Amino acid sequence: MTLTLDNRSQNKESSLTQALRQIQQLNSRIAVLEQEHRDYVLKQQNLINAIAEICISPMQEIEALRVLIYRGEGDCRRYLRSVLVKRRKAL
Template identity: 85%
Template sequence: MTLTLDNLSQNKESSLTQALRQIQQLNSRILELEQQHQDYVQKQQNLIPAIAEICISPIQEVEALRILIHRGESECRRYLRSVLVKQRQTS
């Protein structure tokens, strides 16, 4: 009987240890995802002054912001480069 209780106690402890380890792994992953999200938001916010500086018309600004929101930073940078190229060609 004592052996059975000891086994049950060890199994509970093992389950609790395993659950604790999983919680720690999840917390670590959450921190990692939060950092990635903050980096993503920061990159987007860094583009806003560039959009205001590069875009000549409000329509271009709206288009750049729309691209930033829906397609992301890299597509917005590509759009801004195309706007700069067009401006240089017309100058």
């Protein structure tokens, strides 16, 4: 009888330990995702500031935002570089 109770309590303890480990792993993953999200938001804010500084006309700003939304950060940065290159060539 004592052996059966000990096995049950060990099983419960190992289940609790396993659940606790899984919770800790999830909390770690959540922390990583939160940091990645903060980094992403900061990049987007910096990119939007760059759009405002680089683009001369509202149409360029609209196009840059459109590129950012539909094609992503990399394409938006390429678009902004092309705007700068065109401006330098015009001077």
